[in-house]
Amino acid sequence: MSQENEQISSNFQPVSHLVILSLVTFGFYNIYWFYRTWESIKSYTNADFRPGWRTFGLFIPFYNLFRIDGMFRHDIELLRTTVDGAKLIKKPFLYGLSFVLFTGFLKLPAPFELLYFLSVWPLAGAQSHLNSYWEKGQSELPKRTKLYWGEIALIIIGGGFFLMALIGSFIPE
Numbered sequence: 549m550s551q552e553n554e555q556i557s558s559n560f561q562p563v564s565h566l567v568i569l570s571l572v573t574f575g576f577y578n579i580y581w582f583y584r585t586w587e588s589i590k591s592y593t594n595a596d597f598r599p600g601w602r603t604f605g606l607f608i609p610f611y612n613l614f615r616i617d618g619m620f621r622h623d624i625e626l627l628r629t630t631v632d633g634a635k636l637i638k639k640p641f642l643y644g645l646s647f648v649l650f651t652g653f654l655k656l657p658a659p660f661e662l663l664y665f666l667s668v669w670p671l672a673g674a675q676s677h678l679n680s681y682w683e684k685g686q687s688e689l690p691k692r693t694k695l696y697w698g699e700i701a702l703i704i705i706g707g708g709f710f711l712m713a714l715i716g717s718f719i720p721e
Contacts, residue, residue: 556689556690557689557690557691557692558682558683558686558689558690558691558692559588559592559678559682559686560679560682560683560686560691560692561675561678561679561692562679562693563672563675563676563679565695565699566581566668566671566672566675567668567672568703569581569699569702569703569706570665570667570668570671571665571668571706571710572702572703572706572707572709572710573702573706574706574709574710575651575654575664575665575667575668577702578667578668578671579603579606581671581675582602582603582606582616582619583599583600583602583603585619585674585678586599586602586603586619586623587599589619589623589624589626589627592627592630592685592686593626593627593629593630595623595626602615602618602619612644612648613641613644613645613648616643616644616647616648617640617641617643617644619674620640620641620643620644620674621640621641624640624677624678624681627678627681627685628681630685631681631684631685643670643673643674644670646669646670647667647670647671650663650664650666650667650669650670651664651667653666653667
């Protein structure tokens with residue numbers, strides 16, 4: 549709330565932006581999404597945690613389940629206490645578990661590795677819930693509906709890599 553006056557736009561992010569950025573960066577944007585979400589929650593609620601360390605925790609097997617569940621459960625509870633009428637995410641552990649399982653699909657042989665792209669589904673659901681908080685808690689700030697230049701660059705670069713991977717899959721060995 550202390551930084552709320554300094555913001556020029558709400559923490560709202562269209563779910564479609566998350567999905568597109570996640571897909572074209574092959575899931576690398578998901579890491580940044582977690583960091584940015586924890587940073588937003590921390591600055592809005594004046595919570596006492598370190599978003600960088602929490603993001604680092606995503607790379608530790610089994611511990612990452614607790615970090616993801618923590619974001620979906622405890623950190624969003626912080627938002628709920630500051631925003632009247634906001635709902636908690638139902639079954640947050642299943643969101644976290646499904647994210648970790650879908651991410652693990654990357655280790656499967658082709659073509660099953662493509663199931664990895666389903667890892668954006670739990671994040672899209674969480675972003676939808678977060679958007680309801682930001683709409684109520686930051687209603688005086690304009691919603692960000694356009695992509696930032698960095699996100700556009702990610703889409704162009706990621707789209708290029710995606711296209712090269714697609715073309716490479718059709719070239720015989």
